Amino acid sequence: MRHPNGPRTGRPPTRSAEGMVATSHFLASAAGLDALRRGGSAVDAAIAANAVLCVVYPHMAGLGGDGFWLVHDPAEGGVRALNASGPAARLATRDYYRDRGHEDSIPQRGPLAALTVPGAVDGWGVMHERHGRLDWDALFSDAIRYARDGVPVGRSLVDWIAEDMPVFEENESSAQVYVPEGKQRREGERLVQGHLADTLQAIARDGARRGFYEGDIAQRICESLERADSPLRTEDLAEFHAEWVEPLSTTYRGYTAYEFPPNTQGFAALQVLNIIEGFDVAAWGDGTVDYYHHMAEAVKLAFADRDEWLTDPAFVDIPLDRLLSKEYAEERRRLIDRERAMDMSSVEPGIRFESSARRADAGGDTCYFCAVDDSGLAVSVIQSIYHDFGSAFVAGDTGVLLQNRGSFFSLDESHPNRLEPGKRTFHTLIPAMLFEDEEPYLVYGTMGGEGQPQTHAAMVTRLLDFGYDVQQAIEAPRWLMGRTWGTQSQDLSLEGRIADEVIRELELRGQPVKVLAGWDDNMGHAQAIRFDRENGFLEGGADPRGDGVALGY
Numbered sequence: 001m002r003h004p005n006g007p008r009t010g011r012p013p014t015r016s017a018e019g020m021v022a023t024s025h026f027l028a029s030a031a032g033l034d035a036l037r038r039g040g041s042a043v044d045a046a047i048a049a050n051a052v053l054c055v056v057y058p059h060m061a062g063l064g065g066d067g068f069w070l071v072h073d074p075a076e077g078g079v080r081a082l083n084a085s086g087p088a089a090r091l092a093t094r095d096y097y098r099d100r101g102h103e104d105s106i107p108q109r110g111p112l113a114a115l116t117v118p119g120a121v122d123g124w125g126v127m128h129e130r131h132g133r134l135d136w137d138a139l140f141s142d143a144i145r146y147a148r149d150g151v152p153v154g155r156s157l158v159d160w161i162a163e164d165m166p167v168f169e170e171n172e173s174s175a176q177v178y179v180p181e182g183k184q185r186r187e188g189e190r191l192v193q194g195h196l197a198d199t200l201q202a203i204a205r206d207g208a209r210r211g212f213y214e215g216d217i218a219q220r221i222c223e224s225l226e227r228a229d230s231p232l233r234t235e236d237l238a239e240f241h242a243e244w245v246e247p248l249s250t251t252y253r254g255y256t257a258y259e260f261p262p263n264t265q266g267f268a269a270l271q272v273l274n275i276i277e278g279f280d281v282a283a284w285g286d287g288t289v290d291y292y293h294h295m296a297e298a299v300k301l302a303f304a305d306r307d308e309w310l311t312d313p314a315f316v317d318i319p320l321d322r323l324l325s326k327e328y329a330e331e332r333r334r335l336i337d338r339e340r341a342m343d344m345s346s347v348e349p350g351i352r353f354e355s356s357a358r359r360a361d362a363g364g365d366t367c368y369f370c371a372v373d374d375s376g377l378a379v380s381v382i383q384s385i386y387h388d389f390g391s392a393f394v395a396g397d398t399g400v401l402l403q404n405r406g407s408f409f410s411l412d413e414s415h416p417n418r419l420e421p422g423k424r425t426f427h428t429l430i431p432a433m434l435f436e437d438e439e440p441y442l443v444y445g446t447m448g449g450e451g452q453p454q455t456h457a458a459m460v461t462r463l464l465d466f467g468y469d470v471q472q473a474i475e476a477p478r479w480l481m482g483r484t485w486g487t488q489s490q491d492l493s494l495e496g497r498i499a500d501e502v503i504r505e506l507e508l509r510g511q512p513v514k515v516l517a518g519w520d521d522n523m524g525h526a527q528a529i530r531f532d533r534e535n536g537f538l539e540g541g542a543d544p545r546g547d548g549v550a551l552g553y
Contacts, residue, residue, distance in 0.1 A: 013471040014540040015532070016552025021045045022527035022540045023369035024060075024447070024548040027151065028052040031142040032371055033551040035134060042371040042379045043071070043131040044139055047124045050383055051143035051200065053367045055193060056151050057547075058178070058389070059160040060447060061367040063199065063212070064402040065385035067120035068260050069127060070247060070431045072440050074376040079249075079258045079433055083424075084123025084242040085405070086116045087312075090421045091231035094411050097419070100229070106407045106419070109167055111228035113391040113404035116425065117240040120383050125208025126242045131377060140204035147197035147399070150190035154547045156521065158187045160388045171392035174401060178389070196399030213237045217398055224396035232402075250324055252277050253464050256435040259456075263312045264427035267323055269453035271302035273460060274329035275336075281465040287498065289505040290338070292479050295461075296492050296511060297336045299454055299481040300344045308349035311417040312424040319351055341510035344482065344490040353416050366429060366447035372529050372538055380431035380443040432456050440531050442470075446543070448524025450482040455526050463530070470528045471541035478523040495520050519545050 014020065019042070021032030032049035040048075046069075053061040066085035072078070092115040097106055107113050128136055161168075162184055168175035169182075177193060179185065203211035212218060214237070222234045247258045250270040257273055259266030275298040284290040309318045322328055332350055335342070366384035384403070385391075391404035408426055409419035417426045428449045434442040442463065446455040455478060462473040477495040491514035494503060498515075507513050516522060525546030530539040540550030 011471055011475070011544060013469045014550040014552050015537045017537055018553050019045070019371070019373045020529050020538045020540045020550060020552035021049055021369070021371040022529055022542045022548065022550035023049045023053065024367050024525040024527065024543065024546040025053060025056050025154065026547060026549045027056050027142070027146065028369065029542070029549050029551045032369070033553065034142070035139065036371070036373055037553055038134060040134040040373070041131050041375070042373040042377045043127045044134045045371040045373065046369060046379045046381050047128060048139045048142065049369050049371070050120070050124070050367075050381065051140050052146060053369070053383070055143050055147045055196065056154065057157065057367055058401060059157055060385070060388070061383050062385045062390065062401045062403070063121055064118045064390060064395070064400045065120050065383055066118065066403065066405060066427070066429065067123040067381065067383040068264060068427075068429045068431055069123060070258060070260065070380040070433050071127070071131065072378045072433060073131065077438070079247050081245045081247040081260055082123055082126060082242055083245050083263070084119040084126070085263065085424055085427055086119035086240050087422045087424050088116050088406055088409065088419060089231040089233060089236045091233065092406065092419060092421055094413065094419050096231055097411060103411065105411060106409055108387060108404055108407045109171060109392045111225055111230040111391065111393050113407040114225055114230045114393050114402035115232055115406035116403065117232070117236050118403060119240060119242055121203060121208050121212045122240060123242045136207060137204040140200050144197050144200045144204065147193040147200060150192040153185045153187060153189045153191050155187055156547055158185055159521070161185050164389055167389065167392050173394040174389055174392045177394055177399070193399055195397050199398050199400060213240065220398050221395040221400055224398070225402070228393065248320065248324065250274055252460060255441060255464065257460065258433040258435065260430050261313070261320070262310055262318055263424040264429050265306050265310055265453060266430045267320055268302040268306040269430055269432065269456045270324055271305065271329065272298045272453055272457045274324065274326060275301060275333050276457065276461065278330065278333045281461050286462060286466045286476060287502065289502050289509070292494070292498070292502065292506060293338070293341065293509055293511065294336060295454070295457060296479060296481040297342060298457070300342050300347045301332045301335060302453065303344070303482065304347040304349045305351065308351070308353050309416065310426045315420060315423055316353075316416050322351060339509060366449070368431065368445040368447050368525065368527055370443040370445065370527055370529050372443065378433070378440050378443050378529070380433050380445055382429045382431045382445055382447070384429055384447070428452055430456070434460065439533070442528060442530045444526070444528035446524040446526035448480075448522070451480045451522070451524045454478075454480060455524050459526065459528060469541075470530045470539050474526045474528060474541045474543050480523060493522060495523060521545055
């Protein structure tokens with residue numbers, strides 16, 4: 001039911017009985033819905049939608065990026081997780097970068113930033129083999145057509161092109177595609193990506209492995225990268241395989257929340273819920289000083305632990321049982337002062353790694369999407385090329401824009417996330433699910449780097465503590481504690497729809513408040529689908545901060 005005190009924008013939640021897909025772009029949602037209506041599974045819908053996102057949202061998604069999947073199959077029960085994030089190349093050593101004059105950090109743009117295997121496409125192949133109903137090649141027809149014939153440039157893409165004009169000036173391969181002749185794109189203008197269409201066609205024809213990792217496309221990608229001095233080679237692509245892993249979970253108000261394990265930050269999202277569960281959130285009310293203050297303080301505590309420990313668990317033994325215990329949450333909760341904010345940069349982790357090194361900006365641009373089909377199969381998926389336009393390096397005539405996720409590795413030998421060949425880096429990507437009585441209640445997630453665990457907490461509390469519907473939970477004014485994109489200051493960023501008196505009181509409590517636009521892209525693009533078992537419907541929502549929509553039938 002639509003909560004009388006919740007936000008209203010005129011956009012209701014989407015409700016349907018058979019199946020639903022929610023993405024950050026309307027053309028991707030339409031492609032996913034078409035797959036469902038043709039008898040496809042939720043996995044088919046997600047792959048079709050993701051392929052379209054690679055075309056229409058190239059600043060946030062792409063064949064050259066990584067992906068993470070949570071899947072619930074009612075025939076099996078529970079939740080499974082597929083990690084389709086690629087490791088660092090075999091040649092990617094700290095000395096490789098030092099020999100090229102990079103002593104302190106890996107470049108964020110250009111071919112040297114493209115040092116990890118793009119894992120998303122293999123994730124598609126693994127998921128389709130297990131849960132697909134439609135023929136593989138049928139999933140790519142919309143994406144191929146849009147890439148070859150062109151798509152209208154949306155507002156988000158226009159804004160990010162304008163933001164990144166200096167990046168394009170230094171990276172000709174991507175400038176030729178997105179800003180030909182150095183001209184700013186306009187909303188509604190046609191974007192044609194013929195080379196990308198050819199690569200999508202090869203994947204559709206030959207499959208994920210031969211079409212991307214082991215054949216001609218892989219050879220051309222890596223030849224282009226090697227000429228430009230990237231350490232990534234064809235052997236790295238051929239040896240990569242997406243990996244099934246066990247999701248993490250905790251309970252909140254009797255529900256079970258599932259998040260992705262390391263090498264990504266799912267445990268931080270669960271820590272926030274564990275800490276907040278000990279307060280009477282409903283008594284605070286949404287949009288109040290107490291709500292935003294306590295949420296920000298919980299985030300500071302969770303991120304201190306995240307920044308201390310998060311990396312590839314194959315290289316570091318992360319104490320997840322302790323970090324996710326309710327007893328540990330109680331210890332951390334006692335550090336919160338209702339009247340006085342902590343300084344985020346001074347918050348200490350509750351459990352120490354042997355190194356005291358800390359991380360820098362964990363931002364990034366991403367696409368989150370989810371789908372449910374007529375059998376009850378549900379998927380929660382997130383895919384990314386890290387920074388907006390990733391490395392800004394398009395590999396030759398393949399049209400593949402490579403991610404720069406590997407630039408987040410540290411060159412400090414004592415750092416838990418130090419660069420090592422074959423290692424996966426710290427990721428922020430976290431698809432999520434919420435269960436009630438061992439049955440799925442909500443599939444949800446968002447893009448937004450540092451903001452992802454925070455928006456997860458916002459959606460869960462607004463649904464469970466305040467009784468909002470899915471669309472209201474997505475639209476309600478959000479906060480982001482920490483760095484927003486392109487900044488180094490650790491502010492409490494608030495959307496401008498939050499009341500002036502609330503902002504004033506937060507400042508009096510010592511919160512480093514920064515007021516953003518009323519609907520701000522920095523807060524991410526969230527999507528969600530809720531199982532309304534009482535009425536037998538699915539209830540979906542998509543974020544008006546993006547270009548998306550939830551569609552069902």
